[in-house]
Amino acid sequence: xxxxxxxxxxxxxxxxxxxxxxxxKATILLFACxxxxxxxxxxxxxxxxxxxxxxxxxxxxxxxxxNKVDPVNWQPPKSRPRAYIKDEILFLESHRRSxxxxxxxxxxxxxxxxxxxxxxxxxxxxxxYEKDMGDMIWxxxxxxxxxxxxxxxxxxxxxxxIDILGKDSKGNLMVLELKSRKAGITAVKQIRRYLTDFxxxxxxxxxxxxxxxxxxxxxxxxPSIGDDALELLEEEGxxxxxxxxxxxxxxxxxxxxxxxx
Amino acid sequence: xxxxxxxxxxxxxxxxxxxxxxxxKATILLFACxxxxxxxxxxxxxxxxxxxxxxxxxxxxxxxxxNKVDPVNWQPPKSRPRAYIKDEILFLESHRRSxxxxxxxxxxxxxxxxxxxxxxxxxxxxxxYEKDMGDMIWxxxxxxxxxxxxxxxxxxxxxxxIDILGKDSKGNLMVLELKSRKAGITAVKQIRRYLTDFxxxxxxxxxxxxxxxxxxxxxxxxPSIGDDALELLEEEGxxxxxxxxxxxxxxxxxxxxxxxx
DNA sequence: AAGTCCATCTCGTAT
DNA sequence: ATACGAGGTGGACTT
Numbered sequence: 001x002x003x004x005x006x007x008x009x010x011x012x013x014x015x016x017x018x019x020x021x022x023x024x025k026a027t028i029l030l031f032a033c034x035x036x037x038x039x040x041x042x043x044x045x046x047x048x049x050x051x052x053x054x055x056x057x058x059x060x061x062x063x064x065x066x067n068k069v070d071p072v073n074w075q076p077p078k079s080r081p082r083a084y085i086k087d088e089i090l091f092l093e094s095h096r097r098s099x100x101x102x103x104x105x106x107x108x109x110x111x112x113x114x115x116x117x118x119x120x121x122x123x124x125x126x127x128x129y130e131k132d133m134g135d136m137i138w139x140x141x142x143x144x145x146x147x148x149x150x151x152x153x154x155x156x157x158x159x160x161x162i163d164i165l166g167k168d169s170k171g172n173l174m175v176l177e178l179k180s181r182k183a184g185i186t187a188v189k190q191i192r193r194y195l196t197d198f199x200x201x202x203x204x205x206x207x208x209x210x211x212x213x214x215x216x217x218x219x220x221x222x223p224s225i226g227d228d229a230l231e232l233l234e235e236e237g238x239x240x241x242x243x244x245x246x247x248x249x250x251x252x253x254x255x256x257x258x259x260x261x
Numbered sequence: 262x263x264x265x266x267x268x269x270x271x272x273x274x275x276x277x278x279x280x281x282x283x284x285x286k287a288t289i290l291l292f293a294c295x296x297x298x299x300x301x302x303x304x305x306x307x308x309x310x311x312x313x314x315x316x317x318x319x320x321x322x323x324x325x326x327x328n329k330v331d332p333v334n335w336q337p338p339k340s341r342p343r344a345y346i347k348d349e350i351l352f353l354e355s356h357r358r359s360x361x362x363x364x365x366x367x368x369x370x371x372x373x374x375x376x377x378x379x380x381x382x383x384x385x386x387x388x389x390y391e392k393d394m395g396d397m398i399w400x401x402x403x404x405x406x407x408x409x410x411x412x413x414x415x416x417x418x419x420x421x422x423i424d425i426l427g428k429d430s431k432g433n434l435m436v437l438e439l440k441s442r443k444a445g446i447t448a449v450k451q452i453r454r455y456l457t458d459f460x461x462x463x464x465x466x467x468x469x470x471x472x473x474x475x476x477x478x479x480x481x482x483x484p485s486i487g488d489d490a491l492e493l494l495e496e497e498g499x500x501x502x503x504x505x506x507x508x509x510x511x512x513x514x515x516x517x518x519x520x521x522x
Numbered sequence: 523a524a525g526t527c528c529a530t531c532t533c534g535t536a537t
Numbered sequence: 538a539t540a541c542g543a544g545g546t547g548g549a550c551t552t
Contacts (some may be wrong), residue, residue, distance in 0.1 A: 003292075005373060008264060027327045029290070029313065031264075041545035048382030052290065054313070059329040066288045066379040067319040069337055070532060073385070074330050076547075098523085101545075109285065112266060116292055118327040120310030124334070128303040130528075180528085181302075185475055197339040226540090247304050302530035333548060337532075359538085362530070387545095442543070447536070 004116040014110045020085040021055070021115030023245055028055040029116075033109040036063055036073050040101025047070060048108060053092065055081050057118075061103060063095035075103055127243040130180040134163060136246045137221070138226070139174070141166070144221065148174065157197040163221075165173040172215040173198070180245040183222035185229045191218040191238050264374040272351040275371045278354070279344040282316070282376030289316040291376075294370040297324055297334050301362025307333060309369060314353065317340050318379075322364060336364055350356035391441045394482070394506045395424055398437070404426070405482065405502055409435065418458040424482075433476040434459070440483035441506040446490045452479040453501050 004020070006013055014030070021028040030053040036046040046063075051072070054062040063076035075094040079101070082093045092105040116141040134153060141148040147169025164176040165204045175198065177191045218238040223235070225240050233240055265281070267274055282289040291314040297307040307324075312333070317325040322336035334519070336355040340362070343354045353366040395414060402409040408430025416423040425437040436459065438452045456479050479499040486494070486501050494501055 003372065005266070005268060027313070029291075029292075031375075033380075038545075044545085045386045046317065047383040049383040050377070050379045051381060052288070052315070052379075056325075056327050056329075060328065060330050063524095064315065064317075064323075065381050066317050066534080067321065067338065068317075069323065069332070069335055070546090071330070074545085075544090076330055077328065100547085111264065111377065112375070114292075114373070116311070118311045118313075119294075120312060120326050122310045124305050124448040126303055126530090128304045134476050193528085226401075227387050242271065249304065249306055299530075305530080329548080331531085335530080337530090360530085445542080 001114040003114065005059075005112065006110075007112050009110050010112055011085060011088065011107065013084050014107065014113050015085055017113050017115060018055075022081060022083070024115070024117060025057040026115035027057060027116070027118045027180055029053070030080055030107075031111045032107050032113075033111075034063075035106040035108070037104045038073050038102070041099055044073065050111070053105065055092075055094075059094075059096075060256055063103075063105070073103055075091070075101060097216045121183070125249050126251050127220070128180060128247055130163075130178050130245070133178045133180055133243065133247045136180070137164060137243070144174075144219065150176075168217065170215055174217045174219055176219045176221050179220070181221035181223065183220055183225045183229055183240075184225065185232055186233045187220055187222070188229050188236060188238060191220055192236050194218070195238075214219050263374065263376040266373065266374050267371075272321055272346060272368065272371070273351065275368065275374050276344055276346055276351055277343045278374050279316075279377060283342060283344070285376070285378060285379045286318040287376035288318060289375070290314070291368075291374045292372045292373075293339055293368050294372075295324075296369070297365040298365045299334050299363070302360055305334065308356070311332045314357075314366065316353075320352075320355075320357075324364075324366070334364055336362060345348070388507065391439050391506075392426070394439045394441055394504065398425060398439070398482070398504070404454065404504055405435075405437070405480065406512050411437075418455055423455050435480055437480045437482055439504075442484065444481055444483035444486045444490055444501075446487065446493055448481055448483065449490050449494045449497060449499060452481055453497050455479070456499075 004017055006017055017027055032053060032128040033048055033050050035048050040045045052064040056209060059079045060077050061079055061081060062071040063073040065072045075096060079094045079096040084091050089174040090107040092257035094108065137143055137184045138150055138153065141150050148166055150164050155165045161173055163178040166174045168174055175191060175194050177187055179187050192204045195216060198216055219241055220233060220238060221243050223244045267278055293314060293380060294298055294309055294311050296309050299305045299464045313325040319338040321338050322340055322376045323332040324334040336357060340357040345352050348476055351368040351370065355364045376438055384482060390394045398404055399411055399414065399421055403412050411425050412425035413426040416426045423436055424439040427435045436452060436455050438448055440448050456477060459477055480502055481494060481499060482502045482504050484505050
């Protein structure tokens with residue numbers, strides 16, 4: 001059977017449904033009055049109230065109240081779920097090691113319970129990431145400025161990776177730090193560290209070669225920048241270029257309706 | 262009616278259920294084959310597959326796949342939900358302004374739909390709160406320093422409540438501000454305000470009594486303190502005492518099962 | 523397994 | 538409203 005639904009089941013019926021659902025690696029949903037204890041990275045108690053309990057086949061365990069996006073209590077994937085009856089009361093448990101964490105749910109009244117073998121073979125396709133910005137700038141460097149030539153991506157320095165390294169039309173070195181969202185003060189500091197790393201390197205290597213000091217330009221590339229960050233950036237002589245992350249999906253994927261008859 | 266459940270409803274029945282659920286400010290659950298588009302802070306597409314859709318009365322909109330703790334698509338509280346039918350196809354929508362964001366769900370097949378008026382008046386009780394710290398210090402004042410004697414909790418001043426008021430072994434007044442997490446600059450300013458309030462009071466009342474100026478010590482009690490806060494604290498002549506919040510729950514709270522008959 | 527960094531982070535709190 | 542920081546952050550990716 002692909003699914004099962006029970007309305008107002010007693011604790012034994014609910015127990016059987018959960019056991020069956022777990023065995024079949026189904027996704028289990030309960031709407032029940034329950035009490036929740038959590039102990040692990042933190043410690044919490046939640047007294048009796050009606051909540052939605054979700055147990056996914058990957059081991060996730062979620063308890064949702066009637067507000068908020070986040071569950072009030074949860075366990076991550078690969079946790080071990082279990083149901084048991086003690087003194088005619090149904091308990092749910094989800095446990096994991098490393099770090100040791102345990103949720104215990106005391107079920108008082110189940111309004112409905114169901115499990116479903118979910119058929120879902122699709123993954124979310126997203127746009128607007130930092131990587132997408134990098135791809136876009138790599139492909140169309142004129143977005144930054146006319147004559148910009150990117151040379152290296154993810155260039156390693158002592159303090160981390162420079163997103164894009166390149167040269168401007170005059171041959172000056174350009175250090176680009178990309179942010180897919182509004183840039184903060186930390187982004188400016190990050191560039192400052194990169195520039196310092198580079199100046200040190202330059203002093204020991206590049207300068208030795210051609211005997212003259214090469215200009216290095218630091219660029220913060222983001223859709224926008226915070227006021228405080230802008231202030232620091234100007235102090236530091238770093239430039240800001242406003243670039244919107246690419247807001248388009250790359251693939252033209254099509255799935256026919258027929259595949260879900 | 263407090264709840265409603267439909268198995269294998271058609272798109273019109275589902276539409277009616279959702280409309281009714283939204284009107285009643287209920288929590289709506291669907292298990293359905295659907296396609297999801299999101300546009301807002303980012304951009305995403307999710308092709309046909311079976312998912313669990315949750316609409317909460319606070320405006321949250323969640324779409325869960327059969328793995329992960331986080332929903333694959335969602336909208337935050339205060340978003341505006343809507344259901345509509347177009348060309349005999351049911352669509353769900355959740356929209357918000359600022360930032361502009363929209364989810365659109367095309368429903369292909371509903372396996373079951375239900376709404377529930379959830380009764381849940383409990384909030385999660387976590388360990389490590391300020392109150393727990395206060396209890397602990399009240400019970401074991403030597404945690405602060407040898408000879409400390411707490412006298413009042415939640416002492417009202419013009420600018421708010423002083424967490425703990427007491428005296429040291431020499432009879433000096435002590436003003437304690439508790440933070441269960443890393444203390445910031447605001448905590449220092451807060452103590453500064455309390456001290457000012459107290460000095461004013463003292464000048465008008467206490468000093469008149471015994472005719473001599475009494476020393477007042479301000480103490481910030483927290484597991485740790487930020488660098489900027491530390492700097493200000495030293496300037497202000499306020500002291501810092503490192504205290505970890507108690508990581509244990511007090512079990513004095515009991516709710517009888519009868520309250521959810 | 524442990525560390526690092528991004529996120530439609532969410533969520534609380536203070537301004 | 539916006540800004541800032543914490544989180545049982547989660548989740549992807551690297552070492």
